[in-house]
Amino acid sequence: MLDHEMIHYLTSRSWIQPQSEGGCWLWDDFVNRDGYGQFTIYHPRKRTCYAHRESMRAHGYDIEGLSADHQCANKNCWNPLHLELVTLAENTSRAANKRWGLYRRLSELSIRNGIEGVK
Numbered sequence: 001m002l003d004h005e006m007i008h009y010l011t012s013r014s015w016i017q018p019q020s021e022g023g024c025w026l027w028d029d030f031v032n033r034d035g036y037g038q039f040t041i042y043h044p045r046k047r048t049c050y051a052h053r054e055s056m057r058a059h060g061y062d063i064e065g066l067s068a069d070h071q072c073a074n075k076n077c078w079n080p081l082h083l084e085l086v087t088l089a090e091n092t093s094r095a096a097n098k099r100w101g102l103y104r105r106l107s108e109l110s111i112r113n114g115i116e117g118v119k
Helices: 004-012 051-058 088-113
Strands: 038-041 047-050 067-070 083-086
Touching: 004 051, 047 051, 051 067, 051 083, 067 088, 083 088
Parallel strands: none
Antiparallel strands: 038 047, 067 083
């Protein structure tokens, strides 16, 4: 069941609206230092929420005990079609593989361009 109130809240604070076809839905309010959209709910008690997790919950996904992996690699995206629920271990492993892939591409580029210091 959709949580229309939460979806409306998320939509009202986004740069790209959910009606746009296929693209990332970018959070346009507070973004924490790690790049995730974040907000605070004060009912019934103060609780910090992440836009991407609340989007999954609002769209009917059971997120308890799981992590949302950003398939688009954009931490600020809250489009549920760009998120996959996985275990924390799987999400951590995927993040490490993404970083390793970026490191390899940067290393290959620096070697090709004769840039020192990246190995």
